[in-house]
Each structure stands twice: as structure tokens, then as C-alpha cells.
Amino acid sequence: MSASSGAQKATSKFFDRLFSKESLRYLCTTHFWGPVSNFGIPLAAILDLQNKPPDMISGPMTGSLIVYSLVFMRYSLAIKPQNYLLFGCHFVNEIAQLGQGYRFVMYKYVNDDKKTQVSADQKKVNN
Known part of the structure; x- marks a missing residue:
């Protein structure tokens, strides 16, 4: 496995987690927007x-x-x-x-x- 394929895998995993249902659900809560606005x-x-x-x-x-x-x-x-x-x-x-x-x-x-x-x-x- 080359270094670039490892980086691609890590990047893909990061974005999968970032845009998962749980992450998007969290972004729509006051647990997120309350502190951000504060x-x-x-x-x-x-x-x-x-x-x-x-x-x-x-x-x-x-x-x-x-x-x-x-x-x-x-x-x-x-x-x-x-x-x-x-x-x-x-x-x-x-x-x-x-x-x-x-x-x-x-x-x-x-x-x-x-x-x-x-x-x-x-x-x-x-x-």
C-alpha cells in the first residue's frame, strides 16, 4: 500500500464520519448552536x-x-x-x-x- 492510498483512505474515512447521520444530527441541535453563538x-x-x-x-x-x-x-x-x-x-x-x-x-x-x-x-x- 502506497502512502498516497493510505492518505486517501484516511481522508475518505474522515469525510464519511464528518457527514454521517450522527454528525449532521448533532449540527442541528442546541448542543452545537448554543455554544457556537455564545x-x-x-x-x-x-x-x-x-x-x-x-x-x-x-x-x-x-x-x-x-x-x-x-x-x-x-x-x-x-x-x-x-x-x-x-x-x-x-x-x-x-x-x-x-x-x-x-x-x-x-x-x-x-x-x-x-x-x-x-x-x-x-x-x-x-x-
Whole structure:
């Protein structure tokens, strides 16, 4: 058996499994589309980690999203059948929201001396 026939066999097997009745049935369930549509939340949080200034972060909303993702990570494993796609979505969101929370805490509570310096400099410019 040549390498190319082995690759063809593997490719054929992959596509047979991908387009099987079970796979297509799964694609038509909320077990698939719920997490897929939910992935907008962690994607937005990841983009905000790079683009949003820390003074624009809402502490209460970030805290709520941290708790929300923890709850749904647990829920995704408690249901039968377990939904690993939902778990992955909320795991990514948890990491992103913890990053946002870290930025918020550093800006709001840790770097107070830098904020007062910036506001003092702005007052000098305005006067």
C-alpha cells in the first residue's frame, strides 16, 4: 500500500464520519448552536483585552461574566450528554474575563499614583 492510498483512505474515512447521520444530527441541535453563538462573548473579550483602555472596563459586568462562565462551565459537565463545546466556550470566556478583571483592578486600585499624576498633568495643560 502506497502512502498516497493510505492518505486517501484516511481522508475518505474522515469525510464519511464528518457527514454521517450522527454528525449532521448533532449540527442541528442546541448542543452545537448554543455554544457556537455564545463564542461571540469570549471573542469580544479577547479583542477588548487588546483594544479597550482600562478606564472603559466595567468592574461589575466583568465580575458578573466571571461568575456566569464558572456556572456554565459546571453546567456543561453536569448535563447528559456532557457538552464539551459549551465548556470550551465558557473556559475561553473565563480566561478572557479574568484578564479584563486583572486590568480593571490594576487600573482602579493598584496604579492610583499614576492616575493622579496623569490627571495633574491634564490640569496643567488645561490651565
